[in-house]
Amino acid sequence: MFAKLKKTLLESGYQVILTDNVARGRGKARGVKGYIVPDDLRIYINKRIGVNDRVETLIHELLHEIYPVWGEQRVNKNAKKAFRDLTVSQLGFLQFFIMAPTEIKQMLKANHLSPIC
Ligand SMILES: [Zn+2]
Numbered sequence: 291m292f293a294k295l296k297k298t299l300l301e302s303g304y305q306v307i308l309t310d311n312v313a314r315g316r317g318k319a320r321g322v323k324g325y326i327v328p329d330d331l332r333i334y335i336n337k338r339i340g341v342n343d344r345v346e347t348l349i350h351e352l353l354h355e356i357y358p359v360w361g362e363q364r365v366n367k368n369a370k371k372a373f374r375d376l377t378v379s380q381l382g383f384l385q386f387f388i389m390a391p392t393e394i395k396q397m398l399k400a401n402h403l404s405p406i407c
Contacts, residue, residue, distance in 0.1 A: 291372045292380050295352050299387065302355060306348065306387045308337035326351040335388050344388035345381065346373040 298304070304326075312322050312334060324335040324347040333351045335344050350369035353360065360368075376384070386394065 294356060295349060298352050298356055303331050304333050306333045308390055309334045310337050312336045323347040324351055326354050345384045348388050349373055
């Protein structure tokens with residue numbers, strides 16, 4: 291499942307946008323977590339929810355794109371499963387799409403991945 295998600299994310303041309311204004315969105319609304327606007331090739335993710343919640347939301351919206359005929363319940367169920375099945379590096383890959391630059395900087399710093407000299 292991850293390979294499919296990654297391919298769609300990289301090759302579909304979708305832009306992932308962090309927003310704190312999900313309520314006004316068009317397209318397939320998904321509560322306040324995120325939504326996808328296929329006509330604009332944009333996936334909006336609520337930046338006020340936690341990072342892992344955003345990753346699951348991104349998976350959810352990508353599943354809507356990959357399986358347009360799936361209903362909300364099926365998408366939800368499979369998004370949760372796909373999220374649970376992620377390896378650490380797969381999770382890291384997806385996190386970069388849904389984190390703000392300042393958050394990424396903080397995470398690198400916390401993991402001592404930035405140069406310290
Ligand atoms: Zn949905």
